[in-house]
Amino acid sequence: MKKSVWIVVLCLLVTGLAISSPITLRIWAMGEEAKSLHIMAERFTQENPDIRVDIQAIPWAGAYDKLLTGIAAGQLPDIAQMGTTWMAPFGAMGAFEELSRYIDRSNVIKPERFFEGSWQTSVTSAGVMGIPWYVDVRVMYYRTDLLAAVGYEQAPQTWEELYDAGLKLTARGPQQAGLSLLFTGTFANEFMPFAWQNAGRILDEAGNVTVAEQAFVEAIEFYARLFWDEIALKAGGELINDFGSGAVPIFFSGPWMVRMIEQQIPQIAGKWSVGLLPGNKSHTSFVGGSNWVIFRASRNKEAAWKFVEFMSRSENQLEWYRIVSSLPAVMETWDEPELAEEPIMSIFGAQLLDARAAPNIPQWGQIEQAISRRVEEAIFQTKTPEAAAQDLLNDIQRVLRRQR
């Protein structure tokens, strides 16, 4: 069935090219999105008969290299789906079209229509480089039955409650953890919400590095303490299995886990839920997802912009949610009953209102690595949280000094 659809699309494309010379919009899309994007593309073509859409699917695993070589060699499509954390490095290479003048005369795309954290992922020092397409946000997944057993009828709301619930859950026995957190590799996405929840930040308005401030140090200490007290285990288990067996009753992750839990461990249906991240001064979470970018080298920018506008319309955002369940980046779409009245989705909607993205600078990759390295040192207690924060300050200053 799928194959036949593709063949039809292909035939349409080929005949389309042969008969007249309408504009052909070339799009690179990744992962699951690429497989279903043709549905939206067909609708777009119905609305705009003079524009054909040619979608090229790129697996996520090879996407980074493909973009890199594409940019270096000038072999690029008109539009591409861009992971939010890739906006800065590829943006710094000067590959993306600056979109301010398109936004100024657009009726559909206005910054205030998008979640603020999500919109920030498309803004760099050089301007607006992309338009949010869909978002990911981290929330807390928890086992309602196991938390009720230690006295929590609802999800832990604060750091103290999280810590307390964690201790009680860990005390259930050997190999029983309170929650799951990453402790090695690159895990700044997991750590940064804790810093933000405590009003910690990496840079202040003047661009000074502020990671040695008390708020940030406290966040490192809290994160590390969860490991010191063995609430989180320093062993890479299999998260889904551990959640199903109850060994790990709490973890933090994005919307994709909903479907994975439903499909892989249906036996715990009704025994789990999601909640806002436990907060301290706020409940801030990490927002990611994908943006649309238009390449500067494109010769079909007007058509490309039309497509981006089409995808940003509220009804199409909703349609896209129905097709692949990715979360709409446009706020008003969340007022639709099928999102607002769905218990799990409404939590994601609420969390999106308090979510931030990493600083949109090309050096984020290095900073992210440095954060992971120093927090890891605090976790393994080779350094105190204060010393780790001080070293992190030096690391980040060194990274930023290299910038011209």
Place this chain on the structure above:
Amino acid sequence: MKTRFYWILVFVGPALAAMIIFLVIPIIASFVLSVTDFNVYSLTDWSQAYFIGFDNFSELLSDPLFWQALRNTVYCLVIAMPLTVIIALGIAMLINREKTYCKGLFRVVYFLPFVTNTVAIAVVWSWILNMHYGLLNWFLGLFGISGPNWLGDPTFSMPSIIMLVVWKAIGYNMILFIAGLQNIPTFLYEAAELDGATNWKKFVHITLPMLRPTMLFVTTMMIIGYLQLFEEPYMLTQGGPLNSTLSVVLYLYRQGFRFFELGYASALAVALFLIIIVITMVRMRLSKPAY
């Protein structure tokens, strides 16, 4: 003479062209890049890269992560090389025995890890090494040993990587050793037997000396291979925990293709190149024929 040159070009040309494009030019390019500050901004606009002399190299010498990566890599080499030689040679001798049955089967079984995709191997090993459900800790548990957190503990992470690396390298080196063993004339052993030599004496005085050329090749290739350790830590640990499995090439990859500090990454590559050359030359010098 002229026609001969023409034919030489026809036959050697394609291979030569491929070598120049995919080997010589990149090597020269990485030498050139190593003295520039080529980074993310220079990628599309080469005029943004500036000559900075040996700044990259002096930064390298003061970079604690580089030294840590180098220590880890040498650690892997020093442990993994003798282990691989001993195990591969041992298996080669067992398979090469006259009395061994199913030689072909054993050869295939030991060779399989070498031809299996490292990514697939890494996934399976991450399961084997899992602290709670892993096969290895289950096995140790049978003897009442409570196994460590292999990949999560900085003390055991590198030994885990070494285990995987050695296991993967055995097959290939075993084949080389079998070839070497089969080249040893049997009359040497027969003569030794007439003189009443024990198996151990035959091994020390015939097998080992006669394997000298094989040994030189095997160890040299191993030095080059192990110093370029990358895939295993990349897949299994990403260099962690606490950078205990960060190898030089993994660090290079991070700098070059995650952070786009291509100048700095090239300096790393040049440094690694020099280290490999020096160690390999020392190895060659050590095995000057003694007879």
